[in-house]
Amino acid sequence: MAILEQVEELLAKSGKEFFSSTEIKNLMAEAYGTNPNSVLPPDYCYNRTNNGIDKSGMLKRKFLIRIESGQYRYVGFDYKFNGYVYQKPHGSKVETIVGFWKDGIYSEVRQPENDLEDLNGQTFIEGSTKQVTVNTYERNSAARQKCLDFHGYNCKVCDFDFAEVYGEIGKGFIHVHHIVQIANIKREYELDPVKDLVPLCPNCHAMVHRHNPAMHPDELRERLCQKNV
Ligand SMILES: [Zn+2]
Ligand SMILES: [Zn+2]
Incomplete structure (x- = not known):
């Protein structure tokens, strides 16, 4: 039985509804001698998921609701949950929404399509397009996150x-x-996520791309400031 199922079974048997992270880890240590670091309550939550760990079918196997940091409510598998799924990217202070449940059915929330902008080799890195494509997505999402953590x-x-x-x-x-x-x-x-990437709303993003090559965001900002004086 996977750890996730062991945890679910223990919580169901306990007859309680609310648990702290420590209580869950202790239950597992007592019953199975499981290393507390292997027990990941956020991954068992309908409304929360760990950074990058919970990528596959586990999203369907939820049985907790996160109340606040380290506090959980046991509701069991196949609960008709309604609400968003939050994730706090590693090292980031801001939570993002990665998906939502409607009556127990999970859907992913789409990230902005421009995540991959300009990193697909269309304007640069011509000599190494193939090499880059292999892990473009991983690299880009890490670069995106570094940019957003800073800006x-x-x-x-x-x-x-x-x-x-x-x-x-x-x-x-x-x-x-x-x-x-x-x-x-x-x-x-070498891409510098802080210097070379910048967060823009879709309107401003479209405006900088009215020029080719794109206008520098600082220039657009100046124009906007002048106009609004
Ligand atoms: Zn804007
Ligand atoms: Zn752009």
């Missing part, structure tokens, strides 16, 4: 904050624009 999730041009305006569904949503320096076009170079 935050507000648009760098107009300061738009999706979470503030749209509430829960806006959490973690923002495009990431890749600033390609003229000198680097058609040359292979």
